[in-house]
Amino acid sequence: MLRKRTRNTILIAVPLLILLAFAIFLRMKAPPEPARLLPESDAILYVDLKPLRTATHLDPKKSLPPADDPAYQHFVDATGFNFERDLDEVAIALHQMPDPKGPNGPVAFSAVFQGRIDRKKMGPYLASLAISRETYEGNEILSIPSDGRTVRVTFLGYDMVATSNMPTPEQIHSIVERYRTAALPSSGSSLLAERYGDVPLLSFAWGIGRLGLPFVIYPPPRYGSNQLQIMGLTLPIPADATFIASVGFDANLATALAHSGSVHLRVDEITTDAATAEATTQTLQNLLNLYRTFQPYTQQPTTREAAALQLALHSLHIQHHSNRVQLSGTASADIIRGLFSPTVHNLTTPNDSTTK
Numbered sequence: 001m002l003r004k005r006t007r008n009t010i011l012i013a014v015p016l017l018i019l020l021a022f023a024i025f026l027r028m029k030a031p032p033e034p035a036r037l038l039p040e041s042d043a044i045l046y047v048d049l050k051p052l053r054t055a056t057h058l059d060p061k062k063s064l065p066p067a068d069d070p071a072y073q074h075f076v077d078a079t080g081f082n083f084e085r086d087l088d089e090v091a092i093a094l095h096q097m098p099d100p101k102g103p104n105g106p107v108a109f110s111a112v113f114q115g116r117i118d119r120k121k122m123g124p125y126l127a128s129l130a131i132s133r134e135t136y137e138g139n140e141i142l143s144i145p146s147d148g149r150t151v152r153v154t155f156l157g158y159d160m161v162a163t164s165n166m167p168t169p170e171q172i173h174s175i176v177e178r179y180r181t182a183a184l185p186s187s188g189s190s191l192l193a194e195r196y197g198d199v200p201l202l203s204f205a206w207g208i209g210r211l212g213l214p215f216v217i218y219p220p221p222r223y224g225s226n227q228l229q230i231m232g233l234t235l236p237i238p239a240d241a242t243f244i245a246s247v248g249f250d251a252n253l254a255t256a257l258a259h260s261g262s263v264h265l266r267v268d269e270i271t272t273d274a275a276t277a278e279a280t281t282q283t284l285q286n287l288l289n290l291y292r293t294f295q296p297y298t299q300q301p302t303t304r305e306a307a308a309l310q311l312a313l314h315s316l317h318i319q320h321h322s323n324r325v326q327l328s329g330t331a332s333a334d335i336i337r338g339l340f341s342p343t344v345h346n347l348t349t350p351n352d353s354t355t356k
């Protein structure tokens with residue numbers, strides 16, 4: 001009888017362990033949770049700040065000096081949330097607007113922020129700014145006016161906040177719905193499911209989607225032209241190209257930075273055909289050669305960060321693979337330290353222009 005019970009226990013436990021291991025494997029291969037919660041979009045940007053904070057030796061419990069921007073300092077005092085110290089992960093979905101002259105401009109956004117959030121402080125602060133509210137699947141969604149737009153905000157959990165400035169609430173509703181099923185190994189939106197597999201492993205920052213969307217494309221390309229234009233400058237990049245950009249390390253970030261390691265930069269441009277990719281490759285290579293020719297005659301950098309940026313530009317390498325153009329290079333840890341220095345205060349409050 002004892003042997004029979006033992007055999008039955010094993011027969012039940014083994015499949016359960018296999019299923020558990022398979023579920024853990026799927027979760028490890030899945031995109032980060034903040035990115036999986038995003039709604040359908042034209043582009044996605046993601047940054048994991050935890051390893052960067054560790055590398056720059058910023059203690060999450062340490063008080064930061066007052067910010068240079070009084071409005072931002074008021075936000076920090078009212079909510080207890082400092083982006084430099086308390087934000088761990090952020091995922092942003094970019095939505096192209098059909099009318100670039102409309103109230104939302106060329107691009108609107110939906111975002112999920114994860115970090116150390118004091119809801120007892122942030123909740124009343126956001127409620128004081130709201131002009132209306134609704135309840136959707138148990139989540140209270142606040143509508144906050146911001147420079148002619150409506151920014152919808154909701155708490156997803158003790159450490160997550162979602163927001164969207166799309167004209168309609170469908171996007172914020174989609175985030176709430178995805179959060180309800182977050183325990184499942186979902187691949188997220190169709191864009192994430194299609195392109196996340198191309199993001200290199202150990203990337204702490206990446207972006208996927210249409211190449212032009214992170215920029216303001218106005219006025220639109222000239223009639224008969226498919227080149228990207230920014231502030232009147234025509235770039236050798238098709239406006240409808242798809243990008244996969246990433247920043248990451250081959251080894252542990254903190255260890256790499258401590259030993260003056262290098263961060264790997266990579267941008268893949270996916271064009272409509274091989275001929276377009278080849279033409280883009282040649283044009284970019286010509287521009288890079290031109291820069292390298294004239295760079296010795298320009299003013300030399302005066303800071304470590306500027307010198308590191310110069311070396312990064314010299315490390316750039318361009319390759320052409322079928323309908324893809326790949327731009328890759330390396331950057332010194334000094335660039336990361338400079339970008340994520342805790343003494344830099346250039347963030348704005350939710351009512352400023354960054355919420356547009």
